Amino acid sequence: MVNKMGARQKQLLKLLRGNRTGMSVDELSKGLEITRNAVRQHLASLEAAGLIAAGVTRPSGGGRPQQLYVLTELGQESFPRQYSWLAQLVVASVQREEGAENMRKRLNGIGAGIARQIRSQYPELTTQQEKVQKLAEVMDQLGYNARNATLPGGEAVIEADNCVFHQMAVKDLEICHLDKGLMETFTDTKVEQHECMASGGDLCRFRFLPKKE
Structure with a gap:
């Protein structure tokens, strides 16, 4: 539209x-x-x-x-959500094959697989800052209306206000684990979501923390 x-x-x-x-x-x-x-x-x-x-x-x-x-x-x-329709097919397939109890693990793995394919296009990314900045660009291209932001203490985060899975997430937050798998694998970090539109937030906000050894 x-x-x-x-x-x-x-x-x-x-x-x-x-x-x-x-x-x-x-x-x-x-x-x-x-x-x-x-x-x-x-x-x-x-x-x-x-x-x-x-x-x-x-x-x-x-x-x-x-x-x-x-x-x-x-x-x-009315804003384009470029792969929400594909996610619905994926989720339905996972539910049929694995059942609800394995949904989180499978969705995380699917997101990780997508991230590895996209990351292969950017071999020059080395630092966490570079990866987070590029991830914001990639998510924006996918329709999330994503952008880099900085918290008061200087921490870099990603904010998005057009979740491509919004309608699905409102019904079942498990779908968010696909996004989490994508972001964690792309940035080699642990992702924490500190605000969620599907839970009543004004936007989705993600922090990127070092992985524990």
Whole structure:
């Protein structure tokens, strides 16, 4: 659906995707570098299509409260998730062959296998920082809308706000072990997830810790 829109509307939706609590007309105008009237026209069109909705209002320091706009579920699902359909087939196959008790181990192994194939394309990666930075790029290309971020103490993490397995993860968090296997194998680290969209978080945030000997 996103591919059929104009560039400005795509940018607007992407801004809202990265700000799950919502954005005001003024904030969207600044982010898109267009007039407030132009923003309102795009909002009206996207709201009519069911992709966005008016969210809560926010105090504006003595003036009229600011109306915030958010993505609807349809808006969230309009972004490409390039291999969620394949994962559904994989999960169904694992369940049939192994049963639920072995699901975690098998999904982790599948993710690790994917990581080894991708890592073979980047033999120049040596440090953990290089691997984490490249992993963020790879995940972004796969549709996660992933990016590198830094915690207050300086620790590098990856944040993603378009989980390709979101609908599956809401039903069963075991699917997240495919992602974990991919990330751990790609970076040669132990991955800890400190926020999860499927559990009500605003995004998915991953830390990368040294493996214990």
